Amino acid sequence: MTATEMPSAVTSLPSGERQLAIKLADEQLLTGHVLTAVSGWGPEIEINLALSSIGQDELGHARMLYRLAVGEDRTAINDLVYTRQAGEFQAAPITAVYTEDWERLIVKEYLFDTADRARSELLANHPLFASALDKMKDEEIYHLDFWTAWLRRTAQGAGHDAVQEALDELWPLTPALFDLPGIDGAADAEARWREDAHAELASMSITPRTDALAYDATDDLTKILSELHAVYDQAPGNW
Amino acid sequence: MSERTLDHVSEAVRDRLSRVEDPELPVTIADLGMLKELKVVDDEAGRARVHVSLVPTFLGCPAQFIIEASVREAALTCPGVDDVEVAWLDAAAWSLDDVTPAARRQLADVGIAVPNADGQLSCPNCRVGNVVIDSEFGGTLCRRLGHCDACGDSIEVMKAANPGDWAPGLAGSLPLVLEPNGRSSEEDSSERR
Numbered sequence: 001m002t003a004t005e006m007p008s009a010v011t012s013l014p015s016g017e018r019q020l021a022i023k024l025a026d027e028q029l030l031t032g033h034v035l036t037a038v039s040g041w042g043p044e045i046e047i048n049l050a051l052s053s054i055g056q057d058e059l060g061h062a063r064m065l066y067r068l069a070v071g072e073d074r075t076a077i078n079d080l081v082y083t084r085q086a087g088e089f090q091a092a093p094i095t096a097v098y099t100e101d102w103e104r105l106i107v108k109e110y111l112f113d114t115a116d117r118a119r120s121e122l123l124a125n126h127p128l129f130a131s132a133l134d135k136m137k138d139e140e141i142y143h144l145d146f147w148t149a150w151l152r153r154t155a156q157g158a159g160h161d162a163v164q165e166a167l168d169e170l171w172p173l174t175p176a177l178f179d180l181p182g183i184d185g186a187a188d189a190e191a192r193w194r195e196d197a198h199a200e201l202a203s204m205s206i207t208p209r210t211d212a213l214a215y216d217a218t219d220d221l222t223k224i225l226s227e228l229h230a231v232y233d234q235a236p237g238n239w
Numbered sequence: 240m241s242e243r244t245l246d247h248v249s250e251a252v253r254d255r256l257s258r259v260e261d262p263e264l265p266v267t268i269a270d271l272g273m274l275k276e277l278k279v280v281d282d283e284a285g286r287a288r289v290h291v292s293l294v295p296t297f298l299g300c301p302a303q304f305i306i307e308a309s310v311r312e313a314a315l316t317c318p319g320v321d322d323v324e325v326a327w328l329d330a331a332a333w334s335l336d337d338v339t340p341a342a343r344r345q346l347a348d349v350g351i352a353v354p355n356a357d358g359q360l361s362c363p364n365c366r367v368g369n370v371v372i373d374s375e376f377g378g379t380l381c382r383r384l385g386h387c388d389a390c391g392d393s394i395e396v397m398k399a400a401n402p403g404d405w406a407p408g409l410a411g412s413l414p415l416v417l418e419p420n421g422r423s424s425e426e427d428s429s430e431r432r
Contacts, residue, residue: 053377053380057297061299138402139298146375
C-alpha cells in the first residue's frame with residue numbers, strides 16, 4: 001500500500017493519538033532491541049530462546065503500533081525507526097536500559113511488562129488502540145509469566161540483594177510509563193499498578209524505594225540507536 | 240472483463256494462493272489459518288486486482304515479509320492479474336483452532352504437535368506417550384519445547400497466540416503446562432521443578 005492509499009482513519013488521526021502511538025511503539029522497539037541483543041548471554045539455551053522470542057515479539061508490537069501511527073507506509077515507519085536521533089524518541093527511559101546484568105534485566109522487564117499490561121487495560125476501550133492491544137496483551141501473558149517466575153526465583157534465592165539494588169535504581173524511572181497525554185484515568189491506573197507491584201514485590205521480600213539514585217539510561221539509548229541505525233546508515237532502504 | 244472471466248481469474252487466484260507454503264513450517268498458510276480474506280475485482284481496464292488479507296500468527300513473526308512476497312508473487316502468476324494488495328490484520332485473533340486437520344497431520348509427520356480442543360497432546364513420534372512442555376519459547380515465535388513422557392523424544396509444540404483463552408491463570412508457573420480445556424496443570428509443573 002502506498003502513502004496515497006493510506007486508510008482515511010490513519011491520515012485523519014489526531015496528532016495527540018499519533019504521538020501516543022509513537023511513544024508506545026518506541027518503548028516496544030527499545031525493549032525488543034535490548035532483548036534480542038542480549039540473547040546469547042543467558043546461562044542456558046532455553047533462557048536465550050526466551051530472550052530472543054520475547055524480544056522479537058516486542059519488535060512486532062512496535063511495528064503494529066507504528067502502523068497505527070502512520071499506516072502501512074513503510075518509508076514513514078523506516079524514518080521513525082532509523083532516522084530519528086535520541087532526543088526525538090519519546091520512550092520512557094526505563095525501556096532504554098541496556099544491561100548485561102541479569103537482576104537488572106528481569107527487574108526492568110517485570111516493571112515494564114506489568115505497567116504495560118495496566119496501560120493495555122486502561123486503553124481497552126480506546127477506539128484506536130483497543131483491538132490491537134488486545135492481541136498484544138495475549139502474547140504478553142507468556143512474557144509476564146517468564147519474568148515474574150524468574151524475578152521470584154532470583155529474589156528468593158542468592159540474587160535477593162541484587163534484585164533490591166536493581167529495583168532501587170529502576171523504580172524512580174517508572175512514572176514516565178504512565179505519561180499518557182490525553183488519556184483519562186492514567187493517574188488512577190498508575191496508582192493501582194504501584195499498589196499491585198508493591199504487594200507482589202513484598203511477597204518476594206523486595207521493597208520499592210523512592211529515595212535511591214535513579215539509573216541514567218542516556219548512554220544506553222545512544223548505544224541502542226547506534227546499533228539499530230548501523231546497517232541503515234550504510235545502506236539506506238526499506239528494512 | 241466479463242463476469243465469467245473474472246470468476247475464472249478468481250478461481251485461479253484462490254487455487255494458487257491455497258498452495259502458498261509457510262517458510263518455517265511444511266504446511267500452507269491457508270491450512271495454518273492465516274489466509275483470511277481474498278477479493279478479486281475488475282480494475283475497469285480489463286485487468287484483475289487482488290486484495291488479500293492475512294492474519295499474523297504472532298505479531299513479531301519475521302516470516303511475515305516472506306509470506307507477503309510469496310502471496311504477491313503467487314497471485315501475479317495468474318493470467319489477468321495486474322495488481323496485488325496485501326494487508327496484515329494485526330488485530331485479528333489467530334488461534335490453534337484455525338489450524339486444519341490436514342496441517343495437523345503434516346506437522347505431526349515432522350514431529351511438531353498441535354494441541355487440540357479436547358486437551359490431548361500425544362507424541363507425534365511414538366504416538367503412545369503424552370507431550371510434556373519444557374519451555375514456552377522455542378525455535379520460532381509460534382513454537383515451544385517439550386518432550387514425550389514415553390519415548391523421551393524432544394517435541395516441538397505449536398503455541399497458542401491466545402493463552403488466556405486456552406489456559407487462564409497460568410501466571411507464576413514455570414515451566415508451564417498449558418491445557419486447552421481452560422486450566423493449567425499445576426501438579427505436573429511443580430513435579431518437574
